[in-house]
Amino acid sequence: MSERKRRKPGETRDKLMSAVLTLVGKGRHFASLGIREVTRQAGVVPTSFYRHFRNMDDLGLQLVDELGLVLRRMMREARENVLQADKLIEESVGIFVSHAQANRSFFLFMAQGLAGESRAIQDGIRSEMRYFASELANDLRRLKMADHLSDGDLDMTCDLVVRSVAFSLTDLIGVSAEDEYQVEQIRKRTCRFLQLIFVGAAHWNNPQP
Amino acid sequence: MSERKRRKPGETRDKLMSAVLTLVGKGRHFASLGIREVTRQAGVVPTSFYRHFRNMDDLGLQLVDELGLVLRRMMREARENVLQADKLIEESVGIFVSHAQANRSFFLFMAQGLAGESRAIQDGIRSEMRYFASELANDLRRLKMADHLSDGDLDMTCDLVVRSVAFSLTDLIGVSAEDEYQVEQIRKRTCRFLQLIFVGAAHWNNPQP
DNA sequence: ACATGTTGTGTACGACTGTACACATGGACT
DNA sequence: AGTCCATGTGTACAGTCGTACACAACATGT
Numbered sequence: 154m155s156e157r158k159r160r161k162p163g164e165t166r167d168k169l170m171s172a173v174l175t176l177v178g179k180g181r182h183f184a185s186l187g188i189r190e191v192t193r194q195a196g197v198v199p200t201s202f203y204r205h206f207r208n209m210d211d212l213g214l215q216l217v218d219e220l221g222l223v224l225r226r227m228m229r230e231a232r233e234n235v236l237q238a239d240k241l242i243e244e245s246v247g248i249f250v251s252h253a254q255a256n257r258s259f260f261l262f263m264a265q266g267l268a269g270e271s272r273a274i275q276d277g278i279r280s281e282m283r284y285f286a287s288e289l290a291n292d293l294r295r296l297k298m299a300d301h302l303s304d305g306d307l308d309m310t311c312d313l314v315v316r317s318v319a320f321s322l323t324d325l326i327g328v329s330a331e332d333e334y335q336v337e338q339i340r341k342r343t344c345r346f347l348q349l350i351f352v353g354a355a356h357w358n359n360p361q362p
Numbered sequence: 363m364s365e366r367k368r369r370k371p372g373e374t375r376d377k378l379m380s381a382v383l384t385l386v387g388k389g390r391h392f393a394s395l396g397i398r399e400v401t402r403q404a405g406v407v408p409t410s411f412y413r414h415f416r417n418m419d420d421l422g423l424q425l426v427d428e429l430g431l432v433l434r435r436m437m438r439e440a441r442e443n444v445l446q447a448d449k450l451i452e453e454s455v456g457i458f459v460s461h462a463q464a465n466r467s468f469f470l471f472m473a474q475g476l477a478g479e480s481r482a483i484q485d486g487i488r489s490e491m492r493y494f495a496s497e498l499a500n501d502l503r504r505l506k507m508a509d510h511l512s513d514g515d516l517d518m519t520c521d522l523v524v525r526s527v528a529f530s531l532t533d534l535i536g537v538s539a540e541d542e543y544q545v546e547q548i549r550k551r552t553c554r555f556l557q558l559i560f561v562g563a564a565h566w567n568n569p570q571p
Numbered sequence: 572a573c574a575t576g577t578t579g580t581g582t583a584c585g586a587c588t589g590t591a592c593a594c595a596t597g598g599a600c601t
Numbered sequence: 602a603g604t605c606c607a608t609g610t611g612t613a614c615a616g617t618c619g620t621a622c623a624c625a626a627c628a629t630g631t
Binding site: 180181182184185261264265267268269270272275276279309310312313316317319320322323326327342345346349350351352353354355356357 | 488
Binding site: 187188189190199200202203208 | 587588589590591592
């Protein structure tokens with residue numbers, strides 16, 4: 154058999170996944186979506202769904218995989234653009250926020266999934282976050298920015314950083330994407346959170362003369 | 363008209379709210395619950411629902427109010443038990459975790475609501491968290507534990523503390539309530555997060571000689 | 572004692588749900 | 602060429618959904 158899939162490979166499949174993201178972007182919760190509703194949004198007949206997914210959770214899991222790609226793209230861009238260490242936090246948070254805006258539905262789905270009803274999706278998203286945190290730790294190690302921290306302490310710090318940024322997602326949910334002022338407030342606050350955390354990390358274990 | 367409600371006041375109402383919590387406790391997501399399902403769980407006929415709530419969101423909002431009471435009870439207990447400042451974090455986190463276990467469904471509902479599909483419920487929960495953070499700031503001020511911080515910086519710190527603790531909820535969701543070891547791990551990690559934040563706050567704005 | 576308002580029940584209906592099945596299409600293989 | 606198989610469609614059905622309506626029970630104010 155061949156490598157290429159036939160026809161337009163996964164055309165309907167993509168339509169279905171996009172349909173879910175569209176609905177989530179409109180404010181719906183993933184857990185409340187039904188097969189018929191999704192296929193209707195995708196402009197496909199309901200039975201087509203089963204050609205690509207066993208059920209909604211299956212589709213959700215494949216969305217998590219795509220989410221992983223989005224996160225990796227974001228990480229790569231961050232690594233390319235963060236040149237000077239003093240603006241590291243501002244740059245990174247800026248990139249995060251702009252990615253969250255550009256892929257709003259994706260990140261909404263991520264925020265929903267963390268406390269969603271499918272255990273598998275929860276685990277998938279948590280796993281993505283752990284990977285993200287460990288990559289961040291590697292970067293900081295490579296930049297020699299945390300030499301005084303043990304591996305475990307650095308991991309914890311990065312975990313906290315990722316969590317804080319992820320929590321900002323629930324803030325971004327609350328404001329319309331066009332409300333520049335509110336978005337800017339969230340951006341600034343997230344920066345301050347990270348600064349506070351890094352000040353803590355800098356003084357960790359050697360609490361001042 | 364009288365003060366007392368008639369009969370067993372709000373008997374069915376309570377049964378309906380408990381039913382939602384029961385279903386959420388079983389792993390269901392609030393957004394995926396229907397009126398019929400809830401009334402079935404409560405052992406009531408579907409139409410009874412409308413005697414007490416206009417729709418599911420209305421019920422959710424009233425659950426948020428009750429959640430506020432739970433949080434206040436927890437805060438009071440924390441204030442009574444936290445006597446010595448050096449064990450402050452451990453004590454507080456311990457009380458939080460034990461409350462989260464005792465009212466598992468309530469806190470599950472809270473975690474779900476943060477990224478749920480009802481905007482009103484989102485706002486309600488966020489408002490509870492803000493209140494919680496401001497109370498925490500007041501306590502720290504009263505204990506003279508953050509005199510070097512401006513009001514704004516103290517508020518930010520407490521905001522970050524509350525967020526970090528709230529995020530631990532999504533960890534607690536993932537483990538069965540009986541898995542003592544995992545729960546203990548989460549408790550310890552949350553403590554370390556808070557310690558890191560407080561170290562950061564202690565060195566905030568006077569970054570070492 | 573009576574009228575009133577609140578709470579719970581039973582029935583009913585139209586819309587929507589998930590999914591099973593038979594069938595059409597067309598590219599990829601021998 | 603013929604065959605296979607992944608993909609998409611149409612129809613169908615039993616179950617569930619939200620909710621409207623009429624009625625029963627009963628605590629209350631007069």
